[in-house]
Amino acid sequence: MAAPAESGRANEALLELLGETLGIARSQLRVVAGASSRDKIVEVKGINAEESERMLSASAGEGEAYEGKRP
Numbered sequence: 863m864a865a866p867a868e869s870g871r872a873n874e875a876l877l878e879l880l881g882e883t884l885g886i887a888r889s890q891l892r893v894v895a896g897a898s899s900r901d902k903i904v905e906v907k908g909i910n911a912e913e914s915e916r917m918l919s920a921s922a923g924e925g926e927a928y929e930g931k932r933p
Contacts, residue, residue: 873897880904883921884914 873893881888886908896902906914 870897873902876902877904880906884909884917 877888877891877893880891884906886906890907892905894903894905909917
């Protein structure tokens with residue numbers, strides 16, 4: 863994420879990116895925890911957890927999630 867963490871811009875950029883990646887409207891996403899931290903929990907409405915994990919893994923290009931791994 864290149865957006866600065868000021869005035870919620872980074873959170874908004876994250877939600878926009880997730881919406882595009884998952885093919886859902888921005889209004890179906892909400893940061894429910896970690897709004898001011900690097901690690902976040904995002905509520906996703908309209909698709910189930912398995913589907914969202916599959917789509918995020920596919921967009922990462924390797925078919926597996928990078929859970930717990932940071933560059």
